[in-house]
Every structure is written in C-alpha cells, then in structure tokens.
Amino acid sequence: MPKIDHDTKERILAAAEKVFHANGFKGARTSLIAEEAGISRTMMHYYFNSKEELFQEVLKRSVGVVLAHAQGVLTQPRDLKEMVNGLIDLLCDVCALKPGLPTFVVNIFNESPEIAYFMAMGQSDELPKVLDRLLEEAKQQGTVQSDITGEHLMLHIYGLCSMAYLAHNYIKAKEKRSDEAMAAFLEERRVQIKSFVWHALGNQGI
Structure with a gap:
C-alpha cells in the first residue's frame, strides 16, 4: 500500500467538495472525483474506503x-x-x-x-x-x-x-x-x- 501523502489527501478532499457541492451525494460519482483530483479510483480508495466516508469528511469540513x-x-x-x-x-x-x-x-x-x-x-x-x-x-x-x-x-x-x-x-x-x-x-x-x-x-x- 502506498504511503499516505497529505497533499494528495487534500487534493482528493478539494475535488470531492467541488463534486459533492455541485451534485449532492447521489449525483456525485467517485470516478469524477478521482478525475478532478488527477488520480486513479484505485489510488483514491487508499485514502477513503468508500464514497460515504468521503462524503462525511466533506460534510464535516x-x-x-x-x-x-x-x-x-x-x-x-x-x-x-x-x-x-x-x-x-x-x-x-x-x-x-x-x-x-x-x-x-x-x-x-x-x-x-x-x-x-x-x-x-x-x-x-x-x-x-x-x-x-x-x-x-x-x-x-x-x-x-x-x-x-x-x-x-x-x-x-x-x-x-x-x-x-x-x-x-x-x-x-x-x-x-x-x-x-x-x-x-x-x-x-x-x-x-x-x-x-x-x-x-x-x-x-x-
């Protein structure tokens, strides 16, 4: 498993915030979040296990x-x-x-x-x-x-x-x-x- 990188995690959260804010939970696709963050979906799942976990983090922030x-x-x-x-x-x-x-x-x-x-x-x-x-x-x-x-x-x-x-x-x-x-x-x-x-x-x- 790759080492967790803080900058990559922040990039994922920024991308997720943009996608969730625009589309809501149901309308947001993890593939779009990964694309917005400039990483693969596989890499994104190293940082967040599920769409729900990512959504909760965006909501909290x-x-x-x-x-x-x-x-x-x-x-x-x-x-x-x-x-x-x-x-x-x-x-x-x-x-x-x-x-x-x-x-x-x-x-x-x-x-x-x-x-x-x-x-x-x-x-x-x-x-x-x-x-x-x-x-x-x-x-x-x-x-x-x-x-x-x-x-x-x-x-x-x-x-x-x-x-x-x-x-x-x-x-x-x-x-x-x-x-x-x-x-x-x-x-x-x-x-x-x-x-x-x-x-x-x-x-x-x-």
Whole structure:
C-alpha cells in the first residue's frame, strides 16, 4: 500500500467538495472525483474506503467552516444592529469562500433527511435565543417595532444570503454578467440585505 501523502489527501478532499457541492451525494460519482483530483479510483480508495466516508469528511469540513466563522459572531458582545450585520457578513463571506455550500445543504435536505436530522441535532439553539434577547432590548429602546422571533429572523437572513448563490448561474446568465460584474453584484447584495432586514425590523437605516 502506498504511503499516505497529505497533499494528495487534500487534493482528493478539494475535488470531492467541488463534486459533492455541485451534485449532492447521489449525483456525485467517485470516478469524477478521482478525475478532478488527477488520480486513479484505485489510488483514491487508499485514502477513503468508500464514497460515504468521503462524503462525511466533506460534510464535516463544510459545516466546520460555518461554525468557525459563527463562533466569532456569537462570542463578541453586540447590540442587535451589530449582530444582524455580523450574521449577514458571516454568511456572505462563507458563501463567497464556498459558493457551492448552499446547494450542498439543499441537496442534503432533499436527498438525505436522516443526515439533515443529525445535523440539526448537533446544532446549538444559542443563536435564536441571543437574537430573541437582542430583539427585546431593541424594542425596549424603541429602535425596533417588529414582533419577529429570533428563529424567524435567523431564517430570513439565511434565505436572503444564500439565494443569490443558489441561483448564481441564472442571475449571471440573465444579465450576461462577467465574473467581475457578478462579484460586484454579490457585494452590492450584501449591502442591500443589511438595509432590507434593518428596515423590515422597523428602523430607518442600517
């Protein structure tokens, strides 16, 4: 058996992430992953025994990116405005870093509800509670009039931030945008989402 090479393993994981993010678990073929990594399927199986094992590693790494970014948002003292802007920046940054991640998550929900269930069980409910507290504080200060809950606010933000990446190819093709124009549009959308959410909460600006 060949010696395990770290660079080769990372190349396989990068290729698997690209293929799984684009095609989901059921649509991804190990032959395509091997081709993307520039190795044979036989060599790939020296590093990962099965497609399932490789998928679990990609899932862990993908979720880990979000959690690593989220930790910084949750651990810093914030008012509602800072928290909302921080969450939007977090999700936009993660989507820019891993543009296939929103599609990957949707594919998991559609194809593998049992995996989605265990993902949900492993997530903390800290964020909705933090948002509930900040919303109540903002209401008492008179800066927010909305009766929205932290959970609904969190889901609104997730949806608004991920939609442009889920529909990326359509949005780009519809207006014949170049790569540079699409990148500029996504940055503009970040600003628009902040303004939209903040106005919806009852404030006059971001």
